[in-house]
Amino acid sequence: MPKLQGFEFWSRTLGGARHVVAPMVDQSELAWRLLSRRHGAQLCYTPMLHAQVFVRDANYRKENLYCEVCPEDRPLIVQFCANDPEVFVQAALLAQDYCDAIDLNLGCPQMIAKRGHYGAFLQEEWDLLQRMILLAHEKLSVPVTCKIRVFPEIDKTVRYAQMLEKAGCQLLTVHGRTKEQKGPLSGSASWEHIKAVRKAVAIPVFANGNIQCLRDVERCLQDTGVQGVMSAEGNLHNPALFEGRSPAVWELAEEYLDIVRQHPCPLSYVRAHLFKLWHHTLQVHQQLREELAKVKTLEGVVAVSRELRLRCQEDMSRQKEGEKPSGSLPFSHWICQPYFRPGPREGSKEGGAARSKRALEEEEGSTDVLSKNKQKKQLRNPHKTFDPSLKPKYAKCDQCGNPKGSRCVFNLCRGCCKKRAFRETADCPGHGLLFKTKLEKALAWKGARPQLQEAQQAGPGEAGGFPEVVGSALA
Numbered sequence: 001m002p003k004l005q006g007f008e009f010w011s012r013t014l015g016g017a018r019h020v021v022a023p024m025v026d027q028s029e030l031a032w033r034l035l036s037r038r039h040g041a042q043l044c045y046t047p048m049l050h051a052q053v054f055v056r057d058a059n060y061r062k063e064n065l066y067c068e069v070c071p072e073d074r075p076l077i078v079q080f081c082a083n084d085p086e087v088f089v090q091a092a093l094l095a096q097d098y099c100d101a102i103d104l105n106l107g108c109p110q111m112i113a114k115r116g117h118y119g120a121f122l123q124e125e126w127d128l129l130q131r132m133i134l135l136a137h138e139k140l141s142v143p144v145t146c147k148i149r150v151f152p153e154i155d156k157t158v159r160y161a162q163m164l165e166k167a168g169c170q171l172l173t174v175h176g177r178t179k180e181q182k183g184p185l186s187g188s189a190s191w192e193h194i195k196a197v198r199k200a201v202a203i204p205v206f207a208n209g210n211i212q213c214l215r216d217v218e219r220c221l222q223d224t225g226v227q228g229v230m231s232a233e234g235n236l237h238n239p240a241l242f243e244g245r246s247p248a249v250w251e252l253a254e255e256y257l258d259i260v261r262q263h264p265c266p267l268s269y270v271r272a273h274l275f276k277l278w279h280h281t282l283q284v285h286q287q288l289r290e291e292l293a294k295v296k297t298l299e300g301v302v303a304v305s306r307e308l309r310l311r312c313q314e315d316m317s318r319q320k321e322g323e324k325p326s327g328s329l330p331f332s333h334w335i336c337q338p339y340f341r342p343g344p345r346e347g348s349k350e351g352g353a354a355r356s357k358r359a360l361e362e363e364e365g366s367t368d369v370l371s372k373n374k375q376k377k378q379l380r381n382p383h384k385t386f387d388p389s390l391k392p393k394y395a396k397c398d399q400c401g402n403p404k405g406s407r408c409v410f411n412l413c414r415g416c417c418k419k420r421a422f423r424e425t426a427d428c429p430g431h432g433l434l435f436k437t438k439l440e441k442a443l444a445w446k447g448a449r450p451q452l453q454e455a456q457q458a459g460p461g462e463a464g465g466f467p468e469v470v471g472s473a474l475a
Contacts, residue, residue: 017043022232040242051082051091120179137168212338214244238336250309
């Protein structure tokens with residue numbers, strides 16, 4: 001059967017999907033996808049998978065895709081991050097029998113993507129991207145799709161999308177933010193960019209960004225003309241978003257935990273989902289936040305969720321009829337509803353450009369306002385300091401820049417010292433490395449073995465030599 005392309009692929013293979021759950025690292029696992037499909041999602045993506053690891057590690061493949069056949073989990077698109085055409089295609093060939101399309105991640109803006117040179121940090125390398133998409137389009141039996149972020153300029157974004165389409169991309173998801181828009185600097189996604197891309201290409205387009213409720217979905221479809229709308233954070237806080245419902249949090253939390261029992265996943269995934277679902281309630285009942293963070297078993301997570309439900313029901317019984325929820329929330333805290341990420345504080349712009357989160361933290365002073373993670377470290381060690389000026393200064397290794405050993409004979413860190421001592425058959429007492437000494441002892445023992453054998457054959461009564469030889473050998 002010939003490979004379907006473009007709109008034919010979207011309408012026949014994907015069933016004309018309009019409601020899409022985004023690929024989310026450690027968050028769009030099978031159990032969450034099944035929950036989302038029960039509540040209106042028509043298409044799901046796997047979490048972003050690392051192509052190189054997927055190729056070399058059979059356990060990674062089994063844990064992330066081969067775990068079990070689940071007919072309800074279709075249509076499904078597998079997303080990879082990669083920066084090498086051959087590796088990307090090798091990974092895709094191993095995955096194509098378990099999905100309906102392969103997606104190349106060109107949208108991840110995080111620091112790990114910058115270090116690994118993938119995601120949104122490939123968006124300037126058009127020649128490389130053309131080769132990757134073209135090779136995948138030629139070799140795979142399923143279509144190849146892309147998820148991108150926009151450039152500040154609409155015309156460059158349009159040319160970028162047209163280049164990917166020409167290379168063989170059959171469906172394009174456009175996140176209407178630049179790679180710099182993340183964390184507290186996210187801001188609003190530009191639907192104008194998405195609309196311009198949709199008009200300029202002849203393949204289906206999904207929009208991503210600014211989706212918190214069903215009204216946003218409908219408005220996005222109308223304003224941009226896209227074929228589908230993708231949700232990430234909105235879906236995490238309300239998996240019933242595509243149904244247009246805002247149910248009680250415990251309804252979806254308990255349903256998700258039931259699915260996890262049937263389709264297990266790492267406890268860290270489950271805990272992260274519960275933190276999102278119960279986000280607003282945990283601001284009210286903060287003592288349960290620590291309990292949820294500390295539990296080590298699925299049953300422990302279930303118990304905390306059950307306790308949160310009881311607390312919410314007590315709050316409901318105390319609420320007077322017609323009373324509005326406290327704070328700025330549109331609904332009471334026990335109702336699934338959007339979470340709006342706070343932006344940088346007022347006056348955080350300098351010279352017309354927003355400063356980074358790290359710059360803001362440095363301005364506030366890390367010793368006065370500590371993050372929750374640093375506060376926990378300080379609880380464990382009250383004498384710990386986070387002031388860079390008070391931290392001890394270490395001399396650096398001559399080769400790698402790590403702190404060197406204070407008594408190293410080569411002025412190196414232990415790792416570099418070990419390599420050099422082994423290469424030169426030398427000793428470094430400061431690091432406890434005795435390659436030269438051990439070699440000399442081995443040679444001495446080897447030289448003493450013939451004398452020892454002769455003494456053993458002669459017997460202990462001849463010439464009195466046996467004890468002396470044995471003594472020298474053992475020395």
